[in-house]
Amino acid sequence: MPISEGQADGAVNRDDTIFELLQELNQRLSPKFERHAGISFTRLRLLQELYRLGPVSQNTLQRKVGIDAAAVTRHLKGLEENGLIARGSDPADGRAILVSLTERGQNAMSSCREEKGRFLEQLLSGFKEEEVALLARMLERLCGNIKQI
């Protein structure tokens, strides 16, 4: 019989808890955000990056947002159908596609961003500013660790 160890909560030890919390958090966060903001967090990030960077290739966009190239292709397809972005060929590189934010996309982005602000305020309610900073630093450390696994 494998070691009993059955704690009162589901997790076997505190390390487990971290993993479970991260998973639970994200699974609840994404749908709620989308319902609030009317757009998925990833798509909003794409629009924001596009706004920050101006017209760029899908490739650089992909690296900025940190998702798979295939996912980027499909998101952009959807965003293009909604008229929020435009895609054109890159005169300097026949392989690349230059993606740019349309005016409509810019408007959508701004209004969603306000929603996002309210959402994040609620998410972080009760956190002092320095706690937020501390949390961010810890999450960054985790990100750093994961990259080396």
Added chain:
Amino acid sequence: MPISEGQADGAVNRDDTIFELLQELNQRLSPKFERHAGISFTRLRLLQELYRLGPVSQNTLQRKVGIDAAAVTRHLKGLEENGLIARGSDPADGRAILVSLTERGQNAMSSCREEKGRFLEQLLSGFKEEEVALLARMLERLCGNIKQI
């Protein structure tokens, strides 16, 4: 095409960063965990809960792990095909299905749990025990906040 170098510094402010980091973390965590442990984190959780609780209905299992009933059904289908769990009818309730861990499932669970330990060790490397506790507390607070949105 594995992702490369997604900095989370596209964020407009620190609150954004938190959200981006959480998302990035989970998106990287799950695939890496699965490759390491040979089983998805959710499925391992199912096996562990089954071990802790003994034979239970899918419903209680679902509430424990915190995912959709449909997802549970499909996970259990897969686990059953692999011989890790067994499903039988509940004599006390004709609607319910009693799920139990097979011997093979128990063995799989124990060995995966060791892998998980190593994985978490790497993930949390550089964290002092009290930092882990602090992190867990903060994530719990976030979880609490999200439930009220």
Added chain:
DNA sequence: TTGTTATAGTTGACGGGTCAATAAATTGGG
């Protein structure tokens, strides 16, 4: 009893992510 309501589980459609294979264009070494 019977009919209504609630609960357990399944299934299908969908969104979001991964990886692998592929086409087209660029790059670079012989």
Added chain:
DNA sequence: CCCAATTTATTGACCCGTCAACTATAACAA
């Protein structure tokens, strides 16, 4: 110059989660 290797984007297959519709059973009230 040319051929091989690399890079960009796309597509298909798959996993994992959601929600909504459905079936079967249970619980309960009239």
